[in-house]
Amino acid sequence: MNYHEVMTTDLGLLSTAAGKWDEMAGEFKKVETRYGDTVQKITMGDSWSGVSAGTAHTSFKATRYEYTAAQAEAKAIAGLLREAHEKFTDLKKKLESARDDAVAAGMTVSEQGRVAFDYAKLTPAERSAYHHDPDGQKAISDAVTKWQQHIDDRVKAFDEVDQSVKTALGHASADSNRDAFGKGADESLTGFNAHPETTLAKAGTPDKPEPAKKPDGTTFTGPDAGFSISGTKYGKEGSIKAYADLWHATAQGSTDLGPMHLSGITDVYEGARATGNYGLTDKGFVAKAEVSAGLRALAEGRAEHGNQSVYGRAEGFVGAEAGVNAKATREEATVGAKAFAGAKGTLAAGTETAGIGVGLTAEGWAGPGAEAWWGYKKDDKTGDYKIGGKAGLSPVFGGAVGLEITVNPGKVAKAAGDVADTVGDMAHEVGSWFD
Structure with a gap:
């Protein structure tokens, strides 16, 4: 003021x-x-x-x-x-x-x-x-x-x-x-x-500021390899991690077109990883293991205007992966399992309004596999709470479908504040009629 x-x-x-x-x-x-x-x-x-x-x-x-x-x-x-x-x-x-x-x-x-x-x-x-x-x-x-x-x-x-x-x-x-x-x-x-x-x-x-977005541009890393292991401690889960990265490339950019903000990202990775987390702490219960090897690629585009945005995403994977997950903490409650070998392609699209997004995913699989998971979890990078699930089956050829709902408390609160502002302005204007 x-x-x-x-x-x-x-x-x-x-x-x-x-x-x-x-x-x-x-x-x-x-x-x-x-x-x-x-x-x-x-x-x-x-x-x-x-x-x-x-x-x-x-x-x-x-x-x-x-x-x-x-x-x-x-x-x-x-x-x-x-x-x-x-x-x-x-x-x-x-x-x-x-x-x-x-x-x-x-x-x-x-x-x-x-x-x-x-x-x-x-x-x-x-x-x-x-x-x-x-x-x-x-x-x-x-x-x-x-x-x-x-x-x-x-x-x-x-x-x-x-x-x-x-x-x-x-x-x-x-x-x-x-x-x-x-x-x-x-x-x-x-x-x-x-x-x-x-x-x-x-x-x-x-609210805590949203994590800073990575600047536009291209990054390339690799090859790299490593291994780490830590046991459970008070308030901390145990973990095992091993990886062998051949290469990892990311390119992203953004621009404004009139009142709209457009952004896109492409990410490609080839290598092998194995991770495991376990433990019962004051934060909750965790039992998770995953292993994968192969080539992954992702391309995503987003258009934003005010409190609304739409996005589309395409992903591809060639290789093998398997995992099991059961987690119940303040920021995540998920359960699921997966196993697959072959090639798969994924298409996803959705919309977001005032910090709440809804999207659908569809996958085509060439190779034997099965996958199912359901729950919610917080994305540490964006602050979004992601709620949803996915189920798929492929004897030789098949696929999977999924639902993804995102809730960003900061954006929801900001949108609510904007509404409160508008209502306050309207009340002030109506009040002035009677002065």
């Missing part, structure tokens, strides 16, 4: 909005109670049993959970808006005090917050003396710079809180999924937030 916006914004609208959010929480409470006493109650008696009753019980329980979560989210937003009003009011008073002090020191402060020396308060003789005195001119310049910095610092402090409030509202309105994946009644990954942070100190902390 700038000086003019700080001085002219009606901060009272924040308190008004907070009251409306409290009223909304109350209305959600009424709906939740009515839903529990009528719809959900149907599944709690002995008159309905069987698979349909069990499905309905889970579904109705999940719906009531969302009504409860909506109350928590609405109350949290109300509290954040009230805290924002308190902080903004205090910071605005400090800015007004800084302006008054500058004026008392012989300065003028424009509506845009620009400081200048008030020559109008000088007599003609004093004004002439200042103009012909280099030391006097320097003293004026130094004073203007000092008071400008003082006012700019107050504006900056206001803007920092403004950014914190934006982040906090985005976090409060994004589903934390703390009760999902079998840990509670939450059956929706994009529902209401049942566990929002209620203070700006916690909710207003910015």
Whole structure:
């Protein structure tokens, strides 16, 4: 925000909005109670049993959970808006005090917050003396710079809180999924937030920046080989790794075409690798082993515009691979197995909106093999949570199909923040109609 916006914004609208959010929480409470006493109650008696009753019980329980979560989210937003009003009011008073002090020191402060020396308060003789005195001119310049910095610092402090409030509202309105994946009644990954942070100190902390993308260009490495092994330690799983890389080449580039950002990557690798991870730690359970040898190639293109993007990917593999996986940690829960020898080609395509992507994969196999896996895991490079699965079978010729869903919490929170911003702007505009 700038000086003019700080001085002219009606901060009272924040308190008004907070009251409306409290009223909304109350209305959600009424709906939740009515839903529990009528719809959900149907599944709690002995008159309905069987698979349909069990499905309905889970579904109705999940719906009531969302009504409860909506109350928590609405109350949290109300509290954040009230805290924002308190902080903004205090910071605005400090800015007004800084302006008054500058004026008392012989300065003028424009509506845009620009400081200048008030020559109008000088007599003609004093004004002439200042103009012909280099030391006097320097003293004026130094004073203007000092008071400008003082006012700019107050504006900056206001803007920092403004950014914190934006982040906090985005976090409060994004589903934390703390009760999902079998840990509670939450059956929706994009529902209401049942566990929002209620203070700006916690909710207003910015997200960690997304990992920096590798610069455009080409890299080539190889040949290389190595072997490492480590046993289990407290809080750390054991691992075994052996590799013999013949070569590895990567080329990527990006460009802007009007409002769209286009990017692509090609990656080719030839060699052999064997890895294994095992252990039961405070982070969870891991048992994974994989071995592969052959030639792999990948080409992917992506087009992005705002919060939306589409992608297409093609992959090829010639060689042999086998693996088994069972993992249950805070950032991954997967199970699967695979074995294949021959050649395979993969096509994948999908779309992403506001940090949530959905895609499909299809593979053609020439050679015997079978594969199946299901679960979710976090991609350390992108911060995405990938949810999906794949199944395939090939006596001699066959293939596989798969589903991939990605969720990027940072992008989801940012999109939610943008929506909150838009809603806030609209509320401000509607409020101005009645001023």
